[in-house]
Amino acid sequence: MSLTIKDIAKMAGVSITSVSRVLNNKTEGISESTRQRVLKIIEQHNYRPNAIARSMITKNTKTIGLIIPDIRNPFFSDLARGIEDVASESKYSILLCNTDSTLGKIIDYLWLLKEKNVDGMIFACSDPTLNREVHTFVKQNNIPVVIVDRGLEDQMYSGVFIDNEKAAYMATKHLLELSHTRIGCISGPSFIKNSNERLEGYFKAHQEFGVPTDKSLIRVGEYVMEGGYQAAKELLEQTDVTALFAFNDLMAFGVYQAAEELGLKIPDDISVVGFDNLKYNLLLHPKLTTMEQPIYEIGEVATKLLLEQIEEGKSDQIKSVFLDTKLIVRESTKKR
Amino acid sequence: MSLTIKDIAKMAGVSITSVSRVLNNKTEGISESTRQRVLKIIEQHNYRPNAIARSMITKNTKTIGLIIPDIRNPFFSDLARGIEDVASESKYSILLCNTDSTLGKIIDYLWLLKEKNVDGMIFACSDPTLNREVHTFVKQNNIPVVIVDRGLEDQMYSGVFIDNEKAAYMATKHLLELSHTRIGCISGPSFIKNSNERLEGYFKAHQEFGVPTDKSLIRVGEYVMEGGYQAAKELLEQTDVTALFAFNDLMAFGVYQAAEELGLKIPDDISVVGFDNLKYNLLLHPKLTTMEQPIYEIGEVATKLLLEQIEEGKSDQIKSVFLDTKLIVRESTKKR
DNA sequence: TTGTACGCGTTATCAA
DNA sequence: TTGATAACGCGTACAA
Numbered sequence: 181m182s183l184t185i186k187d188i189a190k191m192a193g194v195s196i197t198s199v200s201r202v203l204n205n206k207t208e209g210i211s212e213s214t215r216q217r218v219l220k221i222i223e224q225h226n227y228r229p230n231a232i233a234r235s236m237i238t239k240n241t242k243t244i245g246l247i248i249p250d251i252r253n254p255f256f257s258d259l260a261r262g263i264e265d266v267a268s269e270s271k272y273s274i275l276l277c278n279t280d281s282t283l284g285k286i287i288d289y290l291w292l293l294k295e296k297n298v299d300g301m302i303f304a305c306s307d308p309t310l311n312r313e314v315h316t317f318v319k320q321n322n323i324p325v326v327i328v329d330r331g332l333e334d335q336m337y338s339g340v341f342i343d344n345e346k347a348a349y350m351a352t353k354h355l356l357e358l359s360h361t362r363i364g365c366i367s368g369p370s371f372i373k374n375s376n377e378r379l380e381g382y383f384k385a386h387q388e389f390g391v392p393t394d395k396s397l398i399r400v401g402e403y404v405m406e407g408g409y410q411a412a413k414e415l416l417e418q419t420d421v422t423a424l425f426a427f428n429d430l431m432a433f434g435v436y437q438a439a440e441e442l443g444l445k446i447p448d449d450i451s452v453v454g455f456d457n458l459k460y461n462l463l464l465h466p467k468l469t470t471m472e473q474p475i476y477e478i479g480e481v482a483t484k485l486l487l488e489q490i491e492e493g494k495s496d497q498i499k500s501v502f503l504d505t506k507l508i509v510r511e512s513t514k515k516r
Numbered sequence: 517m518s519l520t521i522k523d524i525a526k527m528a529g530v531s532i533t534s535v536s537r538v539l540n541n542k543t544e545g546i547s548e549s550t551r552q553r554v555l556k557i558i559e560q561h562n563y564r565p566n567a568i569a570r571s572m573i574t575k576n577t578k579t580i581g582l583i584i585p586d587i588r589n590p591f592f593s594d595l596a597r598g599i600e601d602v603a604s605e606s607k608y609s610i611l612l613c614n615t616d617s618t619l620g621k622i623i624d625y626l627w628l629l630k631e632k633n634v635d636g637m638i639f640a641c642s643d644p645t646l647n648r649e650v651h652t653f654v655k656q657n658n659i660p661v662v663i664v665d666r667g668l669e670d671q672m673y674s675g676v677f678i679d680n681e682k683a684a685y686m687a688t689k690h691l692l693e694l695s696h697t698r699i700g701c702i703s704g705p706s707f708i709k710n711s712n713e714r715l716e717g718y719f720k721a722h723q724e725f726g727v728p729t730d731k732s733l734i735r736v737g738e739y740v741m742e743g744g745y746q747a748a749k750e751l752l753e754q755t756d757v758t759a760l761f762a763f764n765d766l767m768a769f770g771v772y773q774a775a776e777e778l779g780l781k782i783p784d785d786i787s788v789v790g791f792d793n794l795k796y797n798l799l800l801h802p803k804l805t806t807m808e809q810p811i812y813e814i815g816e817v818a819t820k821l822l823l824e825q826i827e828e829g830k831s832d833q834i835k836s837v838f839l840d841t842k843l844i845v846r847e848s849t850k851k852r
Numbered sequence: 853t854t855g856t857a858c859g860c861g862t863t864a865t866c867a868a
Numbered sequence: 869t870t871g872a873t874a875a876c877g878c879g880t881a882c883a884a
Contacts, residue, residue, distance in 0.1 A: 182657070184861055195871040200863060211869060231748075232571050232629040233861030236876040241568065244631075246612075250597065255848040259819075261586065265786075273628060274612045276582075277722070278600050281654055292609060295567040296579075405798075433799055460590075463769055463799040473533075521875055531855040536879055547853060572860045573876035856883080865874080 183227045191457040193276070194220045199217055203229055208285065234298060244486060245301040249281045253430065259328065262479025270487055279305050279343050281369075290317050292432070300324035300486045302479075306372050309336050326488040328482045338489065338499045340482040342473050344374045347380030347505040348427070350411045351453045351471045354507055355423045356389045359516040360451060364421035366411040366431050368403045375400075378427050378455070380385060397421055401431045408434025416442055416450065422516050423451035431457040432468055447514035457473070457508055466511035473505045500512050519563045521665065528557045537619040539565055571633060576607050580822060581629035581637040585617045589740070589766065590794045592810055595664065598815025599638060606823055608635070609774050615641050617705075626653050636660035636822045640817075642708050645672050660825040662819045664710050674825065674835045676818040680710045684717030685761070686806045687789045690843055691759045692725045695852040697789060701755035702747040702767050704739045711736075712793070714763050733757055737767045744770025750780055752786065758852050759787035765794045768804055783850035793844055802847035807839045827829070 183231070185203070187190065189196040201210045202218040204220025233313070235241045240514060248256040248265060264274050279285040286305055293301060294317075301318075303325055308314040320324050325340035325351035355363050365382050368375035379398070386393045397405055398418055401407025415421050416438060426432040432454030436446065446449050446466055481501050488494055520711035521539070525532040530550055535624045537546045538554045556564070582599060584592040600610050611634060615621040622641055629637060637654075639661055644650040651672070654661050661705055664674040691699050701718050704711035715734070722729045724830030732756055737743025744767025749758050754773060762768040772782065780786050790797065817837050824830055 185863095186861075195869055195874095196862085197864090198869090201870095202679050203864080209869060214869085228627060230633065230861055232568055232577065232633050233876090234863075235568050236572060236861080236878095237863040239876085243611075251587065251593045251600070252590070252597050252795075254588070254590070254593075257587045257590075261614060262589050264587070264612060272627075273632070274611045275579075276596065276612045277602060278597060291564060292607075295564050296609070297566065297568050339787065405795075433796075436799070459741075460587075460769075460796045460799065462773065463796065465801045521879095522877075532878080533880080534853090534856055537854095540879080544875080545853060550853085566877055569860090570879075572862095573879045575860085856879085856881105857872105860878090861872080861876105863875085865872105867869080867872085 182230070183225055185229060188218065188221055188225070191225075192218045194218060198232055205417050205429050207378050219402070220498045221459065239489070240299050241297045243275055243296070243420050244272055244279055244297045244483075244490075245275045245298045246304075247277045247279060247286065247289055247301060248304045249269040251276060252279050254460060255329075255430070255456055258459075258475040259304065259479040260267075262476035263483045266417035266480045266483035266487070272487070281305055281481065283311065284312060286311075286431050287317070291373045292322055294323065298323070299490045300326070302326050302328055302482050302486060303337075304328045304330060306330050308369060308374065324486060326482045326486040326489070328478055330374050334499050335500065338497075340478045340501045340503065342478075342483065342503055342505050344377035345381040345384065347455070347471045347473070348425075349385045350381075350505075350507050351425055351455065352382045352385035353389070354469070354509065355425065355451060355453060356385055356391060358451065358513060360417070360423040360425070361363070361391050361516075362394070362397065362423070364412075364415040364419065364424040365398045366401050366408055366415070366424065366435070367398060368424040368431075369400060372403070375427060382425065401426075401434070403428050405434040405437070407431055409438050410434070412438035413442070416444060421450070422512070423453070423455045427455050429454040429461050429468065431455040432470065433461070433464070436464060444447070447512050452514060453516075468477075469513040471505050472508050474503050478503060518566070519561055521565060522559070524554065524557055524563050527561070528554045528609050530554060534704070538687075547839060553646060559727065575633075575766045576635050576826070577609055577633045578644070579627070579632070580608055580819075581611045581613055581634045581635045583613045583622065583625055583629075583637060583639045586614050587612065588797060591665075591764070591792055593642065594795075594811040595815040598812035599819045602816045602819035603823070607627045617641055617646065622647075622650060623653070626650065627847060630657055630659065634659070635826045636662070638664055638818050638822060639663050639673075640664045642666050646707065646709065647753040658821060660827070662818045664814055666710050667787050668848040671834050671836065674821050674833075675819065676814045676837045676839065678839055678841050679716040679812075681714035681720065682760075683791070683807045683809070685713035685721045686717075686841075686843050687761055687791065688718045688721035689725070689803070690845065690848065691787060691789060692721055692727060694759070694787065694849060696759040697727050697735065698753065698755070698757045698759070700748075700751040700760040702737050702744055702751070702760065702762040703734060704763050704767075705736060711763060718761065737762075737770070739764050739784070741766050741770045741773070743767055745816070746770070748774035749778070752780060754828070757786070759849070763791050765792040765797050765804065767805055768806065769797070769800070772800060782845070782848050787849040787852075789849060800848075805846045805849040806844055807841050808844050814839060
């Protein structure tokens, strides 16, 4: 087995208390000479304290749970990296939890994270308040939580967000300004709050331009490529849309595939706007016009928020941070 | 605070030993009636044992460390998902460690994972034996490790691999059969073993076809888009290549960008072959011919191997699993 | 079948 | 400045 604090104490000829003091950089209660002596032994033997045992006392594990639908989704892997970078700076590590947005898996992970005594969680699977079970769990166990990307209901949790309504409004406006009046909309599942918020923006822009909206032009996809493909195919075949606004880039990718399959040229036959500005949409031809959001940064800020909550015990203070989005006009949109 | 085993024992009017027996499904030493009584209390109060405290005794944490360069790389996020899926089936969870292939970060994480008593690690940052420091660390601490994607030196570790040489041979052969004789090669860093193995395959195919190789046609990229872009730009500007073999799809993406920038048409002016068959290369036009490897499955198998090692204490048995690759011919290659 | 008591490797308390 | 010793929440040997 590994060395323990006891071994070090014995080797240094001091008590374990003294070793502990050195380990935790306590200035009081230890002389410089013994500190040096202990330090030397520690270095010599490359001793590191057992984090598990330490956790038992300190009640913190320096670990945070990351609950997301699927790490394969580039949005979430980008987010995860932002989170990990900030977390590891403060010596925290990340427990990865893929839920596929399944309530069962979410609940299972919630329990797991609790059993493992994580210090906090970053939650990107819909707003906890939208689900009673999740919400009561978190509140009952008093676990620091920051929500990200999806959420913000009644300000019950701290979180990092974008102004989804405004962003969607800007994107739709862009299409309206290009004289499109039949704008198809590929939304995300309605249990994800940002879908509805973006829908609001879509409506608002139409209203402002005096262009009537048509419910039949609105479809729902799963926020993945296949979802976008399916919805786009329906819209392109069954309606007279001249433009398509997909609520994320992944679905916009699907739109490209559907358009290609139907022999429709982008942007000549159909204009397309996405949302996120994923790195890999550089691969698309023509290049995708999209609403950029600072995914990596969202992860960074969320983690800072969470660490504040954890380390300063501010779990009762709700703090919402809004980051900016930006319309990136490229080649997939064109005047009608 | 949360309930403890003590609380449950008190409420059920039994000793903590009895509760423990129920928790661990021990059949001996407990009557069915007390079991039911305890179970009822546990359910009523939604009690779950503290995993940390349990770890102190059992010496396992049901946690495995995943050490990869960058989760944003679709290869690794796919891999991670395969790992997580198998791990979570056995109630293991994943600690995510991004190293950017930096030795410093790798070492830091190694220590961290040790301090946190992970039960094992999956390592995808070059072969540990290639780095003395990493290797001695792992061996000294006797941590179960499975390597993946990059490695296999002297069979010192269990691992899941593909036959890189053969795969690269097949890919190169494909180009040679299309009458290409000036085949540029965009390899990965030489400290990553698979780069060298693939290079071997590249050479072997040339030899077999009696086509001379030319060192000036071989460049090294960082296994990311920018790396491929840079290398491709040089090769396309400075040499007379008619085909390019990128050692992963990410770099092939870069090749597409370079080709476009230089006004070269794929496959008319230049044929391109990639490696991996990432999902998002469906976005490319023309569609990329590539050597598919079963990334998700590699993650699954690696985890199974690791769990075997952990649970059956087979950490001395070295087991290498090789999975198949498959050339996917699409539209980016053409007869010269 | 049941329960007491010890130990896991730390940190924290308090007396010396 | 030091160091015994009691926690932390659990599993388990051993005694009852």
